[in-house]
Structures are given as structure tokens and as C-alpha cells.
Amino acid sequence: MWKFIAKRVGQMIVLFYIFLALLFVLLDLQPGDISQQFVGNPDIPPEAKQLMIDQLGLDEPKHIQLFNHLKNYSTFNMGASWSQYPRDVSDILFSALPRTIYLFLTATILAYILGFWTGKIVAWKRNTATEKAVMGTSIFLWTVFYPWFAILMLWFFAAYLDWFPVGKFVTLNFESRPDLVNSISDVLFRTSGSEAASGWTSSAAPGANDVFMLLFTSLIVGTIAFFGIRWIVKRQVKDPTTQARLFTGGTVLVFGGFVLYWITNEYGPWAFDIFWHSVIPVMTLTLVSYAGTTLLTRTSMIETLKEDYILTARAKGVPDVTIRDRHSARNAMLPVTTSLVLALATVIGGGIITEQIFSWPGIGQTYLAALSSEDIPLTMGALALIGILALIAHLVADILYAYLDPRIRVQG
Amino acid sequence: MTQVVEIESRGGRAGTTLLEVDHVVMNYTTKEGDVSAVEDVTFDLKNGESLGLVGESGCGKTSMALSLLRLLPDNGEIRQGRILLDGEDLVELSEEAMRQRRWRDVSMVFQGAMNSWNPVYTVGDQIREALRLHWPTTLTYTEETERIAALFEMVGLNSAMIERYPHEFSGGMRQRAVIAMALSCNPKLIIADEPTTALDVIVQDQILKELKEVQAELGMSIIYISHDIAVIAEVTDRIGVMYAGKLVELGDTLEVFHRPRHPYAYLLLGSTPSITGPRRKLSPLEGEPPNLLDPPKGCRFHPRCPFASDRCKSEEPPMTDIGGGHEVACFHWEEVPEIRELSK
Structure with missing residues (x-):
């Protein structure tokens, strides 16, 4: 391995x-x-x-x-940006990168989990009203003109219902907490701070990135801890009841720890504000890629349900739900995983539309701004970064594949 | 502990009746109409006995086998008849009750040595799954592993292979492992559906010997299903010949094999070369099995039958005992010559 x-x-x-x-x-x-x-x-x-x-x-x-x-x-020396001279290209990119990763990773993981779950249920219940309804919705979401749909979502949830803020990254004023102020970045507000209504000004800017990085890191640590515990338990504990108990315990521990950490943390309200701003973009992205995952999972499930080992499982007297989840869905996961990881690779570079519509200051926006201002070093840097991300996504796909499919594991 | 490792058959005393298939009718519903895949099939099986079902592809052998376990696809339905296992009608059971009978009472050895294993789990874990579902008591992980190791040993596999994935097994090994899995819950009956079809002749022979030895040792009943009558004749006590969804001949293996009375069985055997018997010309069986959407009136074999008379076209011949438990569904069974007479 x-x-x-x-x-x-x-x-x-x-x-x-x-x-x-x-x-x-x-x-x-x-x-x-x-x-x-x-x-x-x-x-x-x-x-x-x-x-x-x-x-x-x-x-x-x-x-x-x-x-x-x-x-x-x-040596990660990408030179200085021209449009934002004398800031280093790497500095600009590395402050924008976590925001993009946060947005797309959250949306993709959510879409994958939900889409896979729906897809397998729909494949199991063929020719029912549920299937038809889900298929109709999925095909609509999959084929819809994305920018229009994003604006529609903004209008509905932010303007009409007024539940979430319109675009941007954060609203709370950091000025009220001078101890949070530092001078890490003003890039954030170059793209989102022009509107005075939010109370943001360039000088009030610092600190937002700190809070975000903390939120981002804690999310990553939480996710790794969650899957890490499951992985270790699965490896080390063979007894199914103990396994289930440890899974539940681990989940409670990680989730509880995460919530507790943010409740007690003084950055809590700011983190929540950033989270609140990300709801509509994450929701929109999730819905669109959820539809794709559902459709693909369904097709893939229908294929695996025809396999001989499904008949073996039925002959073995395996209950239907176990056949669906353990035998069929586990195999149907393989093509879905490929599509997911490859989609992730392209979506990070292709997030320009999303980030533009939701004024989300990530790599996509940085890239677009660099292009239009003929900032060659920054364009080069952004492109190189997108390339690295695509390569990493492929590596992740390979590793996931080897993990999911023992036939690949052996060939090494 | 020894009880866990003990591999046995839970079937009753040898010679008592285990399974009775009573006038079973099974149809597939399709857009073009109903396909009568199994039509009025009756036979029984004793504890410790092995029965073979032979016939061409699409004659209802596998449909019959799947009906026994009620594993039919959604469009398949048992319309009539009873399937009595130890006196209990499986057709009447609820889906959940049937699920609990599967593998515990009746297990299967599938033909797809290649595809009958789920590629993403180890072979050991897949056998373990059967044990967890059907073993009467809850076993610890170590006990399960012990039992699987004992099963592996019984079918001639190295117990180190338990932790391996199906793709790491050769075709023959996979088939042995399938047998091990079939034995895992001490079943009363094993249905072997084309158990050796995808294997080369040498492995085929080994697997059949293995099954025969296992049966001799444990004494469970086995139903063999194959298109190859020669393979089946080696390992069974009785043979049933199926044609177009109907059982047309049923009798002692040697008798059916050497002196078939139904024209179809006669022609089927006549189209197979014999190594030990006298040299003779092979007579191919002309034509194809009928379309079961619209089977021929009367005897289903009459369009291809050289002995057919007008009566065969209108009247369905019933299964008749011609002595010694040898049953034939043909009006002209007495006219069917000995196979030897085929030679010139």
C-alpha cells in the first residue's frame, strides 16, 4: 500500500x-x-x-x-503580485485557498453522503412514486442552468425569506473586539468589503481570517478524527456489538468535542457568522452535485443488483436491508467515488461562477481578478495551485479506490 | 467448542422423506405474456439421497431450483403446488420465515464460481455472515473463525486462505470455498446448480468427488442441476429429466442413463459420445426447445419427437410408473429402443 x-x-x-x-x-x-x-x-x-x-x-x-x-x-517562490504589489502571490493564494476548500469540500461531502443514500434507496424501490419523484427532481437539478439556479436560491433564501445573509463571507464587526485585530490580510475585503452596509471597512478587516482558519482547522481535525476512529475500530475490533458501541461513542465524542470547543471559544460568534454566510452557497452547490450523485448511484446500484453475488446473498438468507447496504451499495460505491473525486478536482478550479455569485473570496475569484487585471504572476500561481489540487484529488481517488476495492490493493 | 466445529447434516434418518415437490407450477410474468417455466413438477427426495435434474438450457432446471428456495425474481411466481420440507410447506411461509430457512435448512452451490463471491469482502467474512445469520447461538469471533477453518479443511482448502479476497482464489478453490460456505450452517439439503460448469475437466472431477465425499461423510441430501447428464450420472442416485418446464422422466440413475424411456432423454443421451460404451454414430437432437410463452399443445416434446403420434398433439401424457419407481411421461415409452441400437 x-x-x-x-x-x-x-x-x-x-x-x-x-x-x-x-x-x-x-x-x-x-x-x-x-x-x-x-x-x-x-x-x-x-x-x-x-x-x-x-x-x-x-x-x-x-x-x-x-x-x-x-x-x-x-521553493514556493511565486513572485509578487502586480495588481496587489507588493504582496506575494503565495500569500494571496494561501489565504484564499482554505475558503475555497471549505466551501467545496463541505458541499461535496454533503452531496455525496445524501446523494448516495437517496440513490441506493431509489434503486431498491424501482417503479414506485418515490423513485419517479426523486428522479424528476434530480434530473431538474442536474440539468438546470447553474448561475440562474444560484441566483434563484439567493433570492429565495436571502431576499424573500430573509433567513440568511446575501453573499459575502462575514458580517460581524471585528472592530468591537480590538484584541482580535491583526494585520494578516486585507485581500478578503478587497472583494467583499466595498459595501458599507455591513459595517466592514478595510481597517476593521483583520481577524476574520484567523477565525476562519480556526474554524477550518477544527472542521478538518473533526472530520479526520471521525473517520480515523471508525477506521481504527474497524481494523482492531472484530466483535460487531463492541464495534457499534465504539462507533457511536466515537461520533458523540468528536461531535460533542467540536460543539463544546466552539461554545467555549471566544471566537465562537464570529465562527458562527462565517458559517451562517456559507449556508446558501453550500446548499446550492450541494443540491446540484447531490442530483448527480443520486443519478449515478442509482444506475450503479441497478447494475450491481444484477450480479450473481446478490443472488448468493439472498440464498444465504441475508435480510433485504443488509443486501442493499452491505452487498450492493458497497460495490456501487466504486464508480461513484471516482466521479466524486474527479468532480472535486474540476470544481475547485471551476468555482469561479459560484464564488462570483456568492461573493465568496476564494481561489476562483482571485483567479478571475488576476486574469482581468493581467496580473501574470498571480494567474500563473492560481493555475499552478489548481493543477496541484487536481493532482491531489486524483491521488485521493486512487487511495480511496484501493481502500474500497481489494482487487486494486494487491497490484500495488 | 467442539460443537461449533462439528460439521454435520441436520437432516433426518437416511431413507425418510425430506423434500416433497407436489405439482408445482411456476410462471414468469412478462410483457409478452406468461412464461410457464415450471409446469406441474412432482418429485420427492429422501434424506441422504442425491437427485440430478438435467435438460437443455431454458428447460426450467434453474427456475425449479430457485423455486425451492423462493428466490425467484419479482416477476416469478409459484402459482400452484406445494413444496414440503420436513412436512412444512415452504410456499405458504412468510417472507421472513422463508429467509430464516434459507441456508440454514437448504443451501446452494452456485455455478458462478467467479461471480458468486462479493469481490469486496474476504471469503472468510462472507461465510461468517452466514454463521451470524443462521447459527442458533451467538458465536464469538474466535469460534466463528475456528468453524470456518474446519470447513476449509473439510473441502481441502488451507485455512490461511480465510483472510483472503475472492480474486486471490483460483476457480477451483473458489468453488471449494462455495461448498464450504454451503456446509457452514449444517444444512439438510444442498442444491448444486451447475456446480462445475465453468471449470476445466480435472477440477470439475475434483469438485464432484469432494461433494460426493462430503455427502458420504455427513449424509445430507443434494440436488444436482446440470445440462451435462454424464456429469450428473456419476454422482447421483436418481435422475430427473426436464423438458420445457416439465419433468418428463424420473428414475434410478443407472436405469435412466442406460435405458432411457422418454424419447427426449433417449435423444439427449444419443447426442452425447460415450468413451466406455461401444462405438456408435452420434445422433444430434434436431430443433430447439419450444417458446414457453406459447408451449405446444399436448406433449411439449411432440414437434421434435420421432415417435410422435396424433394423440401426442392433443393430449398431455401423464407421469406413469413403469416399474421400480421409474416414471415416464410418454405414451410411446415402450417403442423407445435401447441406445445401443442407435449404432449402425
């Missing part, structure tokens, strides 16, 4: 460098490149131009430039 992962990681690194080189070549071939934007600009005095050429190494031959590019990226 470890050999398998090591091999995959090795392949990933090679692929990543090829991807970086390709990015460099592509951007170099584009019109409107670095030399035209600054060096060719008649308003810039020649000394400044020369300085720039020297600093950026533009007088070097192309292959040296490419080598420098790869070398810099190896």
Missing part, C-alpha cells in the same frame, strides 16, 4: 513539473505578455524598464527563464 502511494506521489511530482513547463510556454506564447505590458509601455522611463528586465530576468534565453521558473516554483 505504501509502495503504491509512493509510486503515485512520484508520478505526481513529474506530472506537476510538466504542467508547470506547459503553463510557462502557454503564457509565453500569449499576446499581451510581460514585455508588452511593461517593457513596451512608452510611459515607463527606460531606466525603469532596464531595471525591470534585469529583475525579471527577461534578457536571459528562454530555456534559462524556464529553468528559473521551475526552480522558483520548487
